[in-house]
Amino acid sequence: MPTPVLEVKNLKTYFKTGAGVARAVDGVSFEIARGETFALVGESGCGTSVTALSIIQLIQDSGFYGGGQILLNGRDVIPLSEKEKRKMRGNKVSMIFQEPMTSLNPVFTVGDQILETIMLHQKKSAADARAAAIEMLRSVKFPNPEAIFDEYPHRLSGGMRQRVMIAIALCCKPDLLIADEPTTALDVTIQDEIIKLIKELKESMGTAALLITHNLALVYNNAETVGVMYGGKIAELAPARALFKNPMHPYTIKLLRSIPGRAMRARPLDTIPGSVPPATAYAEGCRFSGRCPREMQGCAAIEPLLSSREPGHFAACHLYDSDFMKTPDSTPLHREAEILPIISTPPDMRETLVKAAGLKTYYPIRKGLLKRVTGYVKAVDGIDLTMKKGSTLALVGESGSGKTTAGKTIIRLIEPTGGEIFFKDARLTHLKESELKTFRSKAQIIFQDPYSSLNPRLTVGKIIEEGLLTLKPGLDRKARLEKIASTLGRVGLDAGAMERYPHEFSGGQRQRVGIARALAVDPEFIVCDEAVSALDVSVQAQILNLLKSIQRDFGLSFLFITHDLGVVKYVADEVAVMHQGKIVEHSATEELFSNPKHAYTKKLLAAVPRMGNDF
Amino acid sequence: MLTYIIRRILYAVPIVIGVNVLTALLFFYVNTPDDMARKILGEKNVTPAAIENWKKDHGYGLPAFLNTKEAGLATVTQTIFYQKSVPLLWLDFGRSDRNNIDIGREIGRRMWASLAISLPMFTFGVFIDLFFAMMLAYYRGTYLDISGVVFCVIMMSVSTLFYIIGGQFILGKLLKLFPISGYDTGVYSFKFLVLPVAVGVISGAGIGIRFYRTVFLEEINKDYIRTARAKGLSEAKVLFKHALKNAMIPVLTNVVVSIPFLFYGSLIMESFFSIPGLGNFTIDAIQAQDFAIVRSMVYMGSILYIVGLILTDISYTLVDPRVLFE
Numbered sequence: 001m002p003t004p005v006l007e008v009k010n011l012k013t014y015f016k017t018g019a020g021v022a023r024a025v026d027g028v029s030f031e032i033a034r035g036e037t038f039a040l041v042g043e044s045g046c047g048t049s050v051t052a053l054s055i056i057q058l059i060q061d062s063g064f065y066g067g068g069q070i071l072l073n074g075r076d077v078i079p080l081s082e083k084e085k086r087k088m089r090g091n092k093v094s095m096i097f098q099e100p101m102t103s104l105n106p107v108f109t110v111g112d113q114i115l116e117t118i119m120l121h122q123k124k125s126a127a128d129a130r131a132a133a134i135e136m137l138r139s140v141k142f143p144n145p146e147a148i149f150d151e152y153p154h155r156l157s158g159g160m161r162q163r164v165m166i167a168i169a170l171c172c173k174p175d176l177l178i179a180d181e182p183t184t185a186l187d188v189t190i191q192d193e194i195i196k197l198i199k200e201l202k203e204s205m206g207t208a209a210l211l212i213t214h215n216l217a218l219v220y221n222n223a224e225t226v227g228v229m230y231g232g233k234i235a236e237l238a239p240a241r242a243l244f245k246n247p248m249h250p251y252t253i254k255l256l257r258s259i260p261g262r263a264m265r266a267r268p269l270d271t272i273p274g275s276v277p278p279a280t281a282y283a284e285g286c287r288f289s290g291r292c293p294r295e296m297q298g299c300a301a302i303e304p305l306l307s308s309r310e311p312g313h314f315a316a317c318h319l320y321d322s323d324f325m326k327t328p329d330s331t332p333l334h335r336e337a338e339i340l341p342i343i344s345t346p347p348d349m350r351e352t353l354v355k356a357a358g359l360k361t362y363y364p365i366r367k368g369l370l371k372r373v374t375g376y377v378k379a380v381d382g383i384d385l386t387m388k389k390g391s392t393l394a395l396v397g398e399s400g401s402g403k404t405t406a407g408k409t410i411i412r413l414i415e416p417t418g419g420e421i422f423f424k425d426a427r428l429t430h431l432k433e434s435e436l437k438t439f440r441s442k443a444q445i446i447f448q449d450p451y452s453s454l455n456p457r458l459t460v461g462k463i464i465e466e467g468l469l470t471l472k473p474g475l476d477r478k479a480r481l482e483k484i485a486s487t488l489g490r491v492g493l494d495a496g497a498m499e500r501y502p503h504e505f506s507g508g509q510r511q512r513v514g515i516a517r518a519l520a521v522d523p524e525f526i527v528c529d530e531a532v533s534a535l536d537v538s539v540q541a542q543i544l545n546l547l548k549s550i551q552r553d554f555g556l557s558f559l560f561i562t563h564d565l566g567v568v569k570y571v572a573d574e575v576a577v578m579h580q581g582k583i584v585e586h587s588a589t590e591e592l593f594s595n596p597k598h599a600y601t602k603k604l605l606a607a608v609p610r611m612g613n614d615f
Numbered sequence: 616m617l618t619y620i621i622r623r624i625l626y627a628v629p630i631v632i633g634v635n636v637l638t639a640l641l642f643f644y645v646n647t648p649d650d651m652a653r654k655i656l657g658e659k660n661v662t663p664a665a666i667e668n669w670k671k672d673h674g675y676g677l678p679a680f681l682n683t684k685e686a687g688l689a690t691v692t693q694t695i696f697y698q699k700s701v702p703l704l705w706l707d708f709g710r711s712d713r714n715n716i717d718i719g720r721e722i723g724r725r726m727w728a729s730l731a732i733s734l735p736m737f738t739f740g741v742f743i744d745l746f747f748a749m750m751l752a753y754y755r756g757t758y759l760d761i762s763g764v765v766f767c768v769i770m771m772s773v774s775t776l777f778y779i780i781g782g783q784f785i786l787g788k789l790l791k792l793f794p795i796s797g798y799d800t801g802v803y804s805f806k807f808l809v810l811p812v813a814v815g816v817i818s819g820a821g822i823g824i825r826f827y828r829t830v831f832l833e834e835i836n837k838d839y840i841r842t843a844r845a846k847g848l849s850e851a852k853v854l855f856k857h858a859l860k861n862a863m864i865p866v867l868t869n870v871v872v873s874i875p876f877l878f879y880g881s882l883i884m885e886s887f888f889s890i891p892g893l894g895n896f897t898i899d900a901i902q903a904q905d906f907a908i909v910r911s912m913v914y915m916g917s918i919l920y921i922v923g924l925i926l927t928d929i930s931y932t933l934v935d936p937r938v939l940f941e
Contacts, residue, residue: 058844061756090847097845102838106937107860117846152936168846371622 003074004031005175005208006055012066013047013054015279022279024050026232027068032176032208032225037199039211039223039240041255043536044507045276047232048212052178055210056093057085073175091121094169096198098181100162104153110137110164111149114171121172136167140197158399159190166198173205180212187398188563192607195222214537216259217609220244225312228252231287232279237306238313248315250294258541260570268548269541269570275506276536286318294319298329347390347573353557354387354410354443354525359419361402361409379405381581382419385559387525392551392558394572394589396565396604402581407527407561411443412436423525441471444518448530450510454502460513461498464488464520471521487520488513491546508539512546519550527559532567544571565608569593577601616932623928627921631704634917639680639700642910648675648695651906655712673712673907674698699907708911713903718911722893728798729880729892732808736815736884737877741870743816744823751824752831753854764828770821778818779887782810796889811888815881830865834858863934871930872923879912879919 013025025047032038042048053059055070057077069076072092077085097103104113114133118124124132130149137145140163153161162182169177179198183191199222202209211223219226219240226243228236228251236249247253257270274291283289289300299318307320318324362376379402387393397403408414410421412428421428423439431439447453454463464484468475475483485495491512502510511531518526528547532540548571551558560571568575569589576586577600585598596602652669653661670676675695678684682693691697699709708718751763787795793810834840835858843857844850880894889895893912900908931938 056845058841086847086849088847089845095845097838097842099838103842105839105843105857105861107935108857116848120847154937165842168842 002034004033005036005073006032006210007069007071007074008051008055009069009071011051011054011068011070013050013059014064014066016062016064017280019278019280023066023232023282024063024279025054026066026282028227028229028232028234029068030225030227030234030237032210034175035203035206035208036225037202037209037211037223039213039219039226040229041213041216041219041226042229043214043255043276043538045279046229047279048229049180051229052095052180052210052212055176056089056095056178058089058095087121090117090169090174091172092174093176093178094172094174095178095180096162096165096169096182098184100158100165100185103165104161106153108152109149110151110153110156113164114149114168117168118171133167133171136171137164139201140164140167158186159194162186162190162194163197166194166201170201170205170207174207176208176210177202178210178212181214182211183218184213184215188565189398189603189607191218192609195609215609216244216256216537221609228255231277231282233287233316234306235288235317236313236315238315242310242313246310246313248309248313248320249288249317250292250319251288252315254293255537258538260541260544260564260566268545271541271545272538275508275539286316295333296329297331297333298324298327299333302329347388349388349391349573351389352386353389353424354385354559355420355422356383356385356406356410357420357422358382358384359406359409359421360417361405361414362417378402378581380409380416383578383581383583385410385576385583385586387557387559388573389524389557390551390555391573392560392571394560394562394568394575395578396562396568396575397578398563398604401578403561403578404529406578407445407529407559410559411445411525411527412439413445437471441467441521442523443525443527444521444523445527445529446511446514446518446531448533450507450514450534454510454513454517456502459499459501460488460493460505460516463502463513464498464517467517467521483520484516487516490519490550491516492542506539507535508542511535511539511543515543515546515550519554522554523556525557525559527561529561530563531560533562533564540567547571565605577604619932619938620929623925627925630921631918634914634921635700635703638703638910638914638917639696641913642906643679643695643700646906647679651675651712651904654904674709699910703911703914709907711900711905712907713905718908721896722911722915725880725891725893725896726878728890729885729894730877731804732811732815732884732888732890732892733877733880735808735812736819737873739812740816740819740823744820745827745866747820747824748827748831749854749859751828752835752858753850755832755835764825767821767825767828770817771825772821773818775814775818775883776887778814779884782814782817783887786810786813796887798888798890807888807890811884811890815884826869827862827866830862831858834862837861860934864931867930867934868927871927872920874926875919875922876916879916 008031009029011025011028012023015022015024028047028051030038040048040051050059054065065078070078072088077088080088111133114136115129118129118132122129134145134149137148142148142163153164156164182198183194186194195218198209211219213219223240226238226240227234228249230251236243236247236252243252244256247256254270254272258272260269272291277283277287283300284303285301286292286299286304289295292299296318302318302324304316304318304321306314306316308314309320318330324330359380360382361380362378364373365375365377366372367374383406385393395403395406405414409416412421416429419429423442428436428439461484464487465480468480468483484498488495488497493509493512493516497513502513505513531547532543535543544567547558550556560568562568572589574587575589575592576583577598578584579600585592585596585601592601593605596605648670649666652666656665656669677693677695677698680694680696682690685693702709706719708722710716711718747763751760754760783795786792787810793806798804798807831854835854840853840857843853878893880892882894882898884890885892885894886898896908897912900912
């Protein structure tokens with residue numbers, strides 16, 4: 001058998017932190033054959049990115065290797081001198097990162113940044129190197145490589161920048177390409193383009209790839225082998241098809257079930273209770289113990305080894321260890337809780353709550369010496385939307401399509417340039433800010449980023465109270481505190497959360513705080529602006545379930561702004577597709593997915609990676 | 616590029632006029648010419664007639680902003696504001712109150728002495744601070760870095776006066792390497808300049824090094840630095856090529872704005888080292904209560920600050936390609 005390009009053997013990458021040693025990667029082994037695509041899947045904090053950075057030897061400052069080997073073409077890279085490591089980086093192993101917007105140096109031209117790598121690793125004359133860089137730009141599908149060569153990164157879109165990153169990564173024809181969430185920050189149609197490009201180039205160069213992602217559909221379509229990581233260890237290792245068809249590890253099973261879109265709409269999504277444990281405090285035994293639906297008596301104390309059920313398919317779980325299953329340790333701790341079906345009757349679509357007619361939001365473009373207005377960016381260009389009481393309308397579209405501006409304009413966080421907004425037949429467009437108070441309490445918004453949308457200097461109690469103070473001035477202090485406590489309880493946080501600050505919470509919990517903040521003032525209408533996009537799959541499932549249940553209990557209407565069509569399929573009653581400031585299609589969810597009419601909708605749907613009918 | 620610069624300069628026009636009016640308000644309204652005359656002639660035994668005489672002799676005899684006795688355009692032109700403050704717009708500083716010297720000429724003469732110490736102080740200061748800051752950033756987290764930062768904090772906690780007197784005592788008096796103070800023209804000025812320049816650089820180093828180190832460390836944690844490392848570049852190249860050019864943006868904000876002030880001199884340094892520059896000129900004028908000179912220097916300080924801001928804006932366009940793209 002030929003040597004694999006990469007062999008990772010029992011890799012341990014640790015970090016010194018204030019809370020002790022964080023075992024970010026703790027005994028990971030896998031190998032990647034020449035030309036193969038290996039996917040490493042895991043939620044944030046599970047060690048996938050640290051594994052990648054270990055392979056390219058870019059672990060910084062407080063990190064150190066606790067053991068193990070990383071064999072690149074048979075040679076361990078950990079003990080190499082810094083000089084030898086530099087010869088390897090960008091040349092034998094290269095890497096693409098998640099954030100195309102910030103991964104390129106803003107003050108150098110695209111061409112310079114590619115040239116730099118070529119000149120560093122290859123003995124080429126300046127003219128040859130320039131020709132090679134332009135050739136590379138051409139192969140990442142720039143129609144005008146010479147012009148792009150002299151551009152600065154800020155003039156390029158996210159997708160174009162990611163193509164430049166690919167050009168930099170592949171210009172020395174490496175043996176291994178590491179792609180760390182290469183498409184996560186991009187629009188769905190661009191995602192498809194980028195992943196196809198990587199696939200095409202790696203095949204033509206014979207490069208192996210390590211694909212790190214949380215997008216399981218991407219894995220299904222593009223990887224040959226998959227490693228599922230949990231708590232710094234590989235929980236399951238399998239050929240891609242086998243993993244999806246026949247997942248072994250309870251974590252994998254849960255992860256697959258928590259993807260929205262596949263589940264029945266009337267049922268809540270499968271969730272994993274709790275969150276990923278911190279790397280400083282792992283259980284002695286299986287790290288999934290405590291969250292595992294099939295946990296047994298001995299799981300928390302005894303570490304499971306990789307066991308196999310079929311060739312090439314391994315899982316680190318005691319369930320598949322026949323010796324373990326014979327001991328008393330295998331007594332099940334608790335049974336998997338039955339999922340109670342949410343009795344969600346389709347909403348009565350007769351009563352209109354919010355209506356936008358011919359809504360326009362323009363931003364002026366100013367040019368020249370005197371900054372005169374020379375034109376307008378038509379962010380929202382005359383849209384009509386009707387939101388029915390108790391229902392969910394999804395507004396989908398790519399970034400720049402104007403969907404967020406539309407959402408904010410409808411609740412008048414942005415002043416409309418033209419058109420009308422009605423709330424229960426009351427005309428809102430001409431009301432002054434002071435007259436909007438009643439409406440403000442009825443229409444709320446939940447933002448995408450749970451990290452930056454909560455004021456870090458206010459306690460959670462104060463954050464929620466702020467809204468009550470302005471919009472519910474009738475409540476006295478005692479009533480306000482009661483309201484805050486009950487709202488927090490409704491979103492699954494205990495009343496003790498009131499005294500704590502946002503940074504003390506996890507991402508999912510913060511999003512719960514964001515929901516509580518909106519819910520506290522008794523709204524009838526909530527704009528969810530990419531409210532679950534920044535969350536991990538299992539946490540996303542918890543939040544989606546929460547949103548669905550509060551919708552049912554309070555009869556809320558949601559305007560769900562998202563780019564994730566899986567989420568749309570799961571939550572929305574109706575879908576409006578937005579493209580270049582206009583709504584190109586608006587119909588019932590089932591109808592839109594089964595029978596898209598507009599060309600743009602068709603393109604959008606076609607770009608979504610699918611997982612087939614294997615499960 | 617050119618439109619950008621023209622626009623920046625046009626923005627400055629109303630600010631300059633505003634500064635002119637505010638300075639006039641401060642010197643002719645808040646502190647009236649009567650107050651000036653009284654201070655100069657002596658508070659106690661001054662007669663109203665003496666005040667009127669002094670005002671007439673020094674051109675303060677007219678109303679401050681509006682002459683109601685005149686008609687037409689003269690209501691505006693026959694005022695102290697028009698005669699004394701408006702000419703400042705074309706840098707006509709007029710004559711001093713005490714010795715009747717031409718302030719503009721005096722500024723032109725003394726400027727060079729100020730420049731002689733402030734220019735080397737500034738240049739050496741920036742390069743030395745940047746050098747040590749980059750060294751600390753390169754060795755970040757090590758004991759060298761930590762002790763460097765502690766040393767910087769100690770240095771910035773000590774008063775400038777301590778460096779001046781300490782330098783004069785050790786290098787001037789004990790070791791007799793340089794004269795304690797004084798100034799000469801041409802090449803002879805060299806021996807007089809070493810001590811103030813050295814003291815100036817050292818007294819500013821603590822703050823400078825610490826600030827630039829913070830700027831570098833902020834850049835070092837950015838994503839594009841990780842990309843540069845992943846290309847296989849050496850740490851020195853990552854720092855000196857990729858981080859430095861980006862770090863120049865905040866560094867320029869700090870540095871360029873102070874370039875015009877090099878002409879202005881330093882009040883403390885010049886008076887301690889007896890350098891006959893503009894700083895000394897200002898201090899003498901304050902002591903002599905020569906309001907014409909003080910007013911000119913206050914106005915010039917504001918103008919130099921505005922020039923500094925314009926230069927800063929222009930310098931951004933040289934390092935940051937994103938500025939012109941709006």
